[in-house]
Amino acid sequence: xxxxxxxxxxxxxxxxxxxxxxxxxxxxxxxxxxxxxxxxxxxxxxxxxxxxxxxxxxxxxxxxxxxxxxxxxxxxxxxxxxxxxxxxxxxxxxxxxxxxxxxxxxxxxxxxxxxxxxxxxxxxxxxxxxxxxxxxxxxxxxxxxxxxxxxxxxxxxxxxxxxxxxxxxxxxxxxxxxxxxxxxxxxxxxxxxxxxxxxxxxxxxxxxxxxxxxxxxxxxxxxxxxxxxxxxxxxxxxxxxxxxxxxxxxxxxxxxxxxxxxxxxxxxxxxxxxxxxxxxxxxxxxxxxxxxxxxxxxxxxxxxxxxxxxxxxxxxxxxxxxxxxxxxxxxxxxxxxxxxxxxxxxxxxxxxxxxxxxxxxxxxxxxxxxxxxxxxxxxxxxxxxxxxxxxxxxxxxxxxxxxxxxxxxxxxxxxxxxxxxxxxxxxxxxxxxxxxxxxxxxxxxxxxxxxxxxxxxxxxxx
Amino acid sequence: xxxxxxxxxxxxxxxxxxxxxxxxxxxxxxxxxxxxxxxxxxxxxxxxxxxxxxxxxxxxxxxxxxxxxxxxxxxxxxxxxxxxxxxxxxxxxxxxxxxxxxxxxxxxxxxxxxxxxxxxxxxxxxxxxxxxxxxxxxxxxxxxxxxxxxxxxxxxxxxxxxxxxxxxxxxxxxxxxxxxxxxxxxxxxxxxxxxxxxxxxxxxxxxxxxxxxxxxxxxxxxxxxxxxxxxxxxxxxxxxxxxxxxxxxxxxxxxxxxxxxxxxxxxxxxxxxxxxxxxxxxxxxxxxxxxxxxxxxxxxxxxxxxxxxxxxxxxxxxxxxxxxxxxxxxxxxxxxxxxxxxxxxxxxxxxxxxxxxxxxxxxxxxxxxxxxxxxxxxxxxxxxxxxxxxxxxxxxxxxxxxxxxxxxxxxxxxxxxxxxxxxxxxxxxxxxxxxxxxxxxxxxxxxxxxxxxxxxxxxxxx
Numbered sequence: 063x064x065x066x067x068x069x070x071x072x073x074x075x076x077x078x079x080x081x082x083x084x085x086x087x088x089x090x091x092x093x094x095x096x097x098x099x100x101x102x103x104x105x106x107x108x109x110x111x112x113x114x115x116x117x118x119x120x121x122x123x124x125x126x127x128x129x130x131x132x133x134x135x136x137x138x139x140x141x142x143x144x145x146x147x148x149x150x151x152x153x154x155x156x157x158x159x160x161x162x163x164x165x166x167x168x169x170x171x172x173x174x175x176x177x178x179x180x181x182x183x184x185x186x187x188x189x190x191x192x193x194x195x196x197x198x199x200x201x202x203x204x205x206x207x208x209x210x211x212x213x214x215x216x217x218x219x220x221x222x223x224x225x226x227x228x229x230x231x232x233x234x235x236x237x238x239x240x241x242x243x244x245x246x247x248x249x250x251x252x253x254x255x256x257x258x259x260x261x262x263x264x265x266x267x268x269x270x271x272x273x274x275x276x277x278x279x280x281x282x283x284x285x286x287x288x289x290x291x292x293x294x295x296x297x298x299x300x301x302x303x304x305x306x307x308x309x310x311x312x313x314x315x316x317x318x319x320x321x322x323x324x325x326x327x328x329x330x331x332x333x334x335x336x337x338x339x340x341x342x343x344x345x346x347x348x349x350x351x352x353x354x355x356x357x358x359x360x361x362x363x364x365x366x367x368x369x370x371x372x373x374x375x376x377x378x379x380x381x382x383x384x385x386x387x388x389x390x391x392x393x394x395x396x397x398x399x400x401x402x403x404x405x406x407x408x409x410x411x412x413x414x415x416x417x418x419x420x421x422x423x424x425x426x427x428x429x430x431x432x433x434x435x436x437x438x439x440x441x442x443x444x445x446x447x448x449x450x451x452x453x454x455x456x457x458x459x460x461x462x463x464x465x466x467x468x469x470x471x472x473x474x475x476x477x478x479x480x481x482x483x484x485x486x487x488x489x490x491x492x493x494x495x496x497x498x499x500x501x502x503x504x505x506x507x508x509x510x511x512x513x514x515x516x517x518x519x520x521x522x523x524x
Numbered sequence: 525x526x527x528x529x530x531x532x533x534x535x536x537x538x539x540x541x542x543x544x545x546x547x548x549x550x551x552x553x554x555x556x557x558x559x560x561x562x563x564x565x566x567x568x569x570x571x572x573x574x575x576x577x578x579x580x581x582x583x584x585x586x587x588x589x590x591x592x593x594x595x596x597x598x599x600x601x602x603x604x605x606x607x608x609x610x611x612x613x614x615x616x617x618x619x620x621x622x623x624x625x626x627x628x629x630x631x632x633x634x635x636x637x638x639x640x641x642x643x644x645x646x647x648x649x650x651x652x653x654x655x656x657x658x659x660x661x662x663x664x665x666x667x668x669x670x671x672x673x674x675x676x677x678x679x680x681x682x683x684x685x686x687x688x689x690x691x692x693x694x695x696x697x698x699x700x701x702x703x704x705x706x707x708x709x710x711x712x713x714x715x716x717x718x719x720x721x722x723x724x725x726x727x728x729x730x731x732x733x734x735x736x737x738x739x740x741x742x743x744x745x746x747x748x749x750x751x752x753x754x755x756x757x758x759x760x761x762x763x764x765x766x767x768x769x770x771x772x773x774x775x776x777x778x779x780x781x782x783x784x785x786x787x788x789x790x791x792x793x794x795x796x797x798x799x800x801x802x803x804x805x806x807x808x809x810x811x812x813x814x815x816x817x818x819x820x821x822x823x824x825x826x827x828x829x830x831x832x833x834x835x836x837x838x839x840x841x842x843x844x845x846x847x848x849x850x851x852x853x854x855x856x857x858x859x860x861x862x863x864x865x866x867x868x869x870x871x872x873x874x875x876x877x878x879x880x881x882x883x884x885x886x887x888x889x890x891x892x893x894x895x896x897x898x899x900x901x902x903x904x905x906x907x908x909x910x911x912x913x914x915x916x917x918x919x920x921x922x923x924x925x926x927x928x929x930x931x932x933x934x935x936x937x938x939x940x941x942x943x944x945x946x947x948x949x950x951x952x953x954x955x956x957x958x959x960x961x962x963x964x965x966x967x968x969x970x971x972x973x974x975x976x977x978x979x980x981x982x983x984x985x986x
Contacts, residue, residue: 266747270845279809284832285728285930288860289824290805292814295833295855296768303765306758343752347741348885352754362751370746371757372848377835378856383732383893385858385930386834393757394840396847398750423810431845468747468847 066208067520073203074512081199081512082172082182084114088152088191089170089184095130095153096225104130104221107152111198111219118198119205120217127229130221134240137201138214143523144445145214147243147482149472150194150250151223154186155497162499172505178256180505187503189496193249193488194219196511203516212523216243220472223250227471234479242480245445247518248472249511252490254335254462256504259453259514262486263441264364264465265473267399269409269433273298273416274392276425281377284385292423294391295376301419302393305369309355312369314415320402324365328441331462332360364465368398369412397433398467405433434474439483445522449485452517456510487518528670529982535665536974543661543974544634544644546576550614550653551632551646557592557615558687566592566683569614573660573681580660581667582679589691592683596702599663600676605985606907607676609705609944611934612656612712613685616648617959624961634967640718640953642967651958654965655711655950656681658973665978674985678705682934685712689933696941704942707907709980710934711973714952716797716924718966721915721976724948725903726826726927727935729861731871731895735760735878736854738887743839746847754885756853757838763881764855767831771817774831776877782864786827790903793924794822826927830860831874859895860929867895896936901945907984911947914979918972949980 074081093107094100108124108131115122115135122135130153138145157167165171170184182192197217204211218241222229234241253260277294278287307313324332339359343349353362376391378384397408413428420426439446441463453461476482489511495501536543555569556562570586570593577584577597584597592615600607619629627633632646644654659679666673680703684691696703715722739756740749769775786794801821805811815824838853840846859870875890882888901908903925915923928948938944951973957963 268747268847272845277810282808283930284830284834284858285730285860285928286825287808288830288832288929289815289828290810290813290821291808292810293833295836296764296814299761299764299833299836299855300768301765302758302761303763306762346744346749346753348739348752348754350884351752352758352883352885353751359752363748366751368746368750370750370847370849371755371761371839372746372846373839373841373850374757374761374853375837375841377833379835379837383734383856383858384834385730385832387832388835391836393761394845396746396845398747421814422812423814466747467750468745 064520067517069207070203070516071513073207074199074509074516077203078509081195082508085182085192085195085508086170088195089186090168092168092185093153093221094156095222097156101130104153108133108219108221111152114198115217118202122217127233129229132221132229132233133217133219135217136215137211139210140212140214140523143213144245145216145243146245146247146522147216147218147241148197148247148249149218149220150197151190151220152194153221153224154191155189155224157185157499159499164500175502178504181502182505182508183500183502185501187501188490188494188507189501190223190250192503192508193490193511196489196508197247197249197515199512200515200519203512204519212519216241230472231475231479234475238480242482246476246482246484248470248484248486249488250470251466251486251488252492252494253488254337254464256491256506257457258459259457259461260464261446261449261453261461262466262488263439263446263463264401265437265469266367266467267403267405267434267436268396268469269399269405270394270396270430271409271412272392272394272429274390274427274429275420276390276427277423278387278389281389282387284387287387291387292421293387294424295388297421297424298374298376298391298393301416302371304419310353312367314369314408314411316411317367317369317408320404321367321400322402324361328463329361332364333358335360335462360465363467365400367400367403369395370398371395399433399436401436401438403436405435409433434469437473437477445485448521448524449487449518452521453487453514456514456517487514489514526982529979531669532665532978533975535669536661536971536978539665540971543657547644547654547657547970548632550657551648552630554630554647555615555683556618557684559618563592566615570595570681570683573614576660577679580664584679589695591691594683594691594695595679595681597679598677599673601672602674602676602985605675606707607678607705608707608709608984609678609680609703610659610709610711611680611682612659613652613682614656615683615686616651616653617686619647619961621961626962637964640966643964644967644970645962645964647963649963649965650952650956650969651963652685652712654970655952655973658951658970659709659711659977661974662977662981665974666981674981678703692934693937693941696937700942704944708938708944708946710932710946710948711950712932713928713948713950714954714956715950716799716926718953718968719919720921721919721923722926723908723911723915723923724928724950725901725908725925726863727899727931728829728929729865729867729896729898730858730931731861731867732856732858732892733871733874734854734856734891736852736889736891737882738852738889739885740849740851743851744849746849749849753849754883755849756886757850759883759886760836760838760853760855763878764833766881772815774829776831776870776873778873779829779831779870782866783829783862784864786823790925791823794826795820797822797924822927825929827862829862829865831857832860833857861895861898863898863900865898867897871895896931899935899939907947910983910986911949911980914983915949915976918976918979949976951976
């Protein structure tokens with residue numbers, strides 16, 4: 063370890079109280095972006111964090127948008143070194159239901175919590191104020207110890223992440239040159255347990271399709287027409303009932319053609335995690351997996367595609383009965399995709415599969431907003447190797463190369479708008495109660511998070 | 525033919541103009557039972573027809589109910605002869621959309637219509653004022669010619685048939701002794717063509733079941749849980765998709781156990797009818813039957829049971845997409861039943877069939893209002909034989925023993941409340957446009973209808 067890094071880490075350890083005081087000040091601002099009454103507080107949070115970035119030594123400014131402002135900061139003092147763009151968000155979820163909070167949501171406090179030691183309790187402690195401050199504290203320590211950052215750093219902090227990010231795409235588009243870096247660092251994800259670092263390296267993609275089946279030209283009386291008349295609900299259930307086989311596999315031809323199996327090493331790492339499948343299922347009222355047979359839950363969620371029926375409707379759905387044969391029945395499906403699956407190809411194959419099963423006298427219409435492919439980062443790329451080494455050094459164990467079952471819109475936006483890959487490192491835990499009452503962030507997540515970023519910046523410079 | 529009957533028929537032929545004038549007066553009263561603003565008109569129609577019954581020689585009265593009144597009349601002057609209860613209804617459907625009527629709906633007129641000769645055009649012409657007046661004119665002719673009716677006759681005219689008959693069951697219940705006869709005569713059905721008489725001898729029964737499948741204990745995010753988590757829409761489609769086989773047969777064990785094949789004679793009679801399957805299907809936008817393979821449309825509708833999905837709902841059904849795995853999905857089904865099928869047995873078998881297919885971690889709840897069995901009259905009973913002979917004599921050809929795909933609540937009510945069978949004879953045609961603009965009733969339906977009833981009364985007395 064370089065002498066510089068050693069002093070930076072010492073500095074972080076010596077200034078934890080001051081760092082916590084700053085975080086608490088930040089957490090006291092109820093920057094709830096989804097609530098117009100709290101928009102002044104969002105602007106106050108943006109101003110506060112811009113001031114803090116300027117204190118650190120960045121050139122930081124609050125930048126207006128049509129919604130809540132962005133905070134953008136730059137420190138480009140290392141010519142020839144890589145340039146990273148750090149992303150976080152300063153807005154928070156609404157705290158309701160308030161009566162379930164043990165103490166007021168915007169009065170942060172430290173508490174002892176069994177199994178976690180000291181935890182920071184407040185709305186936004188983990189999502190995302192605590193997380194983003196780990197990076198700022200790392201930068202502060204570097205600047206105060208060496209006068210510089212190891213690499214060129216830009217910071218982009220958003221104030222609408224919890225309300226759909228309406229201003230993000232236009233802002234990225236309008237400031238492409240300024241914001242495009244060699245790599246994005248995103249701190250809004252988590253770890254599989256409190257002792258093991260993690261990098262989220264795979265995100266599933268998504269494609270949607272609505273299937274609308276029409277049979278008779280109008281709703282019919284089931285007494286007068288029942289028997290001869292084709293029923294579109296029967297057709298829809300008959301076709302969709304064939305979408306999965308008994309092993310839970312999707313029956314669309316070619317659906318798995320581009321799906322790569324994860325490496326044996328990756329599978330072994332996931333299998334070694336202390337992931338409690340029974341507890342995961344038990345929490346949602348289930349006992350067994352309904353996914354592809356013979357695969358672990360983590361493997362299913364992180365590395366396997368799905369065809370999911372999100373909604374279905376047809377005929378009479380009010381109270382009591384109505385003896386109708388409806389003219390139309392429809393279903394909404396989404397496909398979770400994994401790396402190398404082409405959304406358009408999957409949607410086309412699905413449409414063809416439906417059409418081939420359509421009986422005489424029925425027609426089908428499709429509606430789709432299209433899809434976005436999955437993200438899979440190269441586990442052996444230079445920057446990934448740097449991050450893996452840095453995290454392993456801090457935590458004393460190799461980071462888990464996690465997957466994420468859903469998509470993370472910011473990663474997609476950086477990729478499509480700025481052509482930039484992302485490195486997703488976060489220190490949150492599944493039991494942080496984000497979006498729920500008594501949200502917490504482990505004190506060790508905060509302190510070791512800052513130390514982790516200090517190390518990652520050093521490794522990226524190497 | 526008896527001398528009496530001959531004179532009665534002559535009388536009917538000689539008084540057609542007067543009969544039509546009475547019908548037109550009746551048709552001018554807009555007795556729309558579903559519209560509270562027209563309830564005074566309903567009472568006016570009841571009073572008019574009660575007066576007319578008294579004119580004929582019945583002892584007739586308007587009888588109050590909680591809704592629109594009943595008209596009840598009696599003429600019991602033939603001790604030792606059978607006692608029949610004639611049923612019809614004096615209320616009509618709303619005429620809307622008014623702009624599609626060629627002339628105002630309550631200004632009855634005669635018109636020439638290609639293929640039908642003269643037709644009576646007005647709301648209620650066929651359903652049911654024109655039909656019920658055929659019986660009253662037959663009685664009038666008998667009374668005026670012979671001073672008596674051939675059998676003992678009671679008349680029950682309802683004013684809420686088009687609005688769910690809420691007062692009917694309580695009225696039957698409260699007046700059981702007065703209304704129970706040897707046989708009910710119902711004139712609210714039709715013929716297969718304008719030249720062939722018909723008796724409706726089979727009505728399908730009905731049983732309903734709602735199936736509610738629950739998987740996870742709450743709605744889930746399809747990214748976080750998609751793969752392992754069971755999806756109740758998938759379960760529902762997978763099970764209901766197996767309800768019919770490729771031949772269109774219902775797969776519930778025992779479903780067809782009690783279903784008798786119709787007789788060869790019956791099948792031959794139906795096959796000989798001039799029923800245009802292509803036109804029937806074409807009218808509802810279809811080209812082929814989706815029912816049990818190898819059976820004619822009439823056979824399917826009149827003599828075969830069905831399992832029909834009337835409604836299905838689950839998950840997100842609004843605009844766009846929502847990546848949800850819902851906790852619950854449900855479907856509403858009704859079964860059309862044929863004679864000898866037991867509704868409870870069918871519903872039980874269906875429940876068991878669902879339960880046997882339910883995967884781990886799912887639960888199912890059922891809701892049902894129960895069912896009513898099909899009705900099948902004995903084609904060789906004394907009264908049926910009498911009616912067949914009477915109709916054959918009037919029309920010069922044997923009556924078709926028709927089925928009806930739906931149920932007729934009044935027949936069910938007479939059976940269950942009064943323990944009385946019904947004889948369903950009507951002269952309506954499929955193209956009478958009942959419930960639609962420009963409703964019509966062929967003049968020959970009216971005149972030969974009255975003559976038919978005159979003959980039926982004579983045969984029942986024989």
